[in-house]
Each structure stands twice: as C-alpha cells, then as structure tokens.
Amino acid sequence: MLKNQESYVLLLTGLSGAGKTTIATALQKQLLQKGRSSVLLDGDEIRNIIQLHAFDEASRKAHNLRIAKMASLFEAQGNIVIISLIAPYADVRSQMRKLCNNFYEIYLNTSIETCMERDPKGLYKKALSGEINNFTGVSAPYEIPENPELSLDTAILSIDQCTDKVLSLVFYSYE
C-alpha cells in the first residue's frame, strides 16, 4: 500500500522522444487513481515559465539543478515529485540525487533510432540539418546512466508496463 504522506522524487531521464512526458503523465494519472496527487516538473514547461531558453552546457546544467532544487523543496513538503527532463550529464544527475531525499533515477533507454523515427516535435530533423544546435544525441552528449534504479525501453514496453514497473519500485521500497 502507498501511504498517504510518503514523498519521493522520480527522475525520468532520456533522449528527446524517449517518452519521458508520456510516462510522467501516465504515472501522474495512476497515482491520482490511487488517491495521491503528485507534482510534475517538466523541463520544457519550467523553461517556458521562467523564460530561460539557452541550451549551452552551463545553461542546461543550471536548468537541471534549478529543477532539482524545486523538486527537493516540494519533496520536503510531503509531495511525490516526478521530473521529466533530458538531464544528459551524469555529474548533474548525481548532484540532483544529492539534493533530494528519496531519489529514483529512471532511465528511458529507448534507442536514438526510435527517438529519431518518432521525432514528435520535429527537433531531430532540425538538429540534423543544423537548424538547431546543442541538441542531445546529435550535437550534444547524453551520458548514459550507469546505475539507474530502473531502465525502461519504451520501444518494447507499453506505457502501462512502464508505469507498473515504476510503481512497483516505489511500492516495494515502502512495504
């Protein structure tokens, strides 16, 4: 059983198109069905709100740490926090983990070929043509998580299978 006042942070990390927002939204819906609201910090949405749109390495790292600080704040207030964020740098993910109390790194290890085929926002096309720079997987690195709590390939697993695995992870930890 999920107790009412447990709080933790779930980081969904992976390439653009890996399914982070889809899985995050599905998780949030399932948690609501279990009677728990959660806070979803989506990298793109927070960028839009705070109007910081630089994508160089330093700006991305700062963006990721800002989101981790928000997550830490809301976690300490008793919330379940879901972060959907490319979070391409291993050292930053490690710092994010340290900022939080109960932190789960969930790596959406969908191949770049699948992500490029999906290309939901047309961004890979623009990155490959050079129209946009610093694009993860094309012109900027994605450092693969070495010890994530969970890896999910959304090319193989259904959305329900993914959310079940995440929720099993969290429930098990609190049994």
Place this chain on the structure above:
Amino acid sequence: MLKNQESYVLLLTGLSGAGKTTIATALQKQLLQKGRSSVLLDGDEIRNIIQLHAFDEASRKAHNLRIAKMASLFEAQGNIVIISLIAPYADVRSQMRKLCNNFYEIYLNTSIETCMERDPKGLYKKALSGEINNFTGVSAPYEIPENPELSLDTAILSIDQCTDKVLSLVFYSYE
C-alpha cells in the same frame, strides 16, 4: 470532508511580516494531517532557486506571474497549491486569479505598525534607513485587496484560528 483529488490555489497576500509563511506552513501541516500533501510556492524561496532578485515594479510583476503560472500548472495536475507572496499589485493578483481554476485570495491584513514591530528579517529597518529600495509599505505600494475571499489579521487571530478559517472556506466550497 476534503476529497482526495480536489485541487485549488490559495494565495496568501500581505505585507512583509504579516505572517504569510507562518500561516502557509501551518496550513500545509494541517492538510498533511488530513492526508493531503500540498505544494507551497513561497515567493522568497522561488526567487532563490531561479536567482532573479530584482525588485522594481516590472520584475516583481513578472515574478508574481511566474509563480501563478507554476501554481496553475500544479493545480491542473491535481494538487492543492499555497502561494505565500506579497503580491502588492491588484492588477497582477487579478491576472493570477485568471490563470488558475479555483483561486482563493486570502489577505493578511495585519497593520504595517505590527509588521514593523515584528520585522522578522530586519527589512523594515533597512527600508526606513534607505539601505534597501522598493520595499512594500515603505518605498513601494501595497494595493489593498478589494474583494478577497478572506481577510485575516494575524495581530488578533492565532495561527490556529487563521488556518481554521482558511480550511473552512475550502471545505465549505466543496461540501
């Protein structure tokens, strides 16, 4: 009864020292005791995270609207959101209300004399000596809410009395 999946935004507005953070924290604790987590967006904390520290009129308005956009996002996700923020401009509070779905404006109408006596952060002293500028109530305006859902004078009411009044307001709306 408070149902599990209802979401709304409570804005605690008032002068520095009026008791916004104190009441917000107490509210959050009481909601947790009722089995509901909530998201507290404290103006100072969010400024610290996003590192935007200008206090001129335009910067303050932008800051307040950013917080309202976050509140709206988290409310739409099914959360109870508490905002503790001076929010001195009536037109901005009105815009904040429009951004949210269920919005409650709670005015902490504690007198400036009481706030100056409390001066928990020593800011009135600095504002009166001219060490800091654009300080609400001293060198910047606070436009009194004309039709708040609730007014609370924290010089007269205890913390418990204040939180009871806020929770009655919310419970009543959902009975």
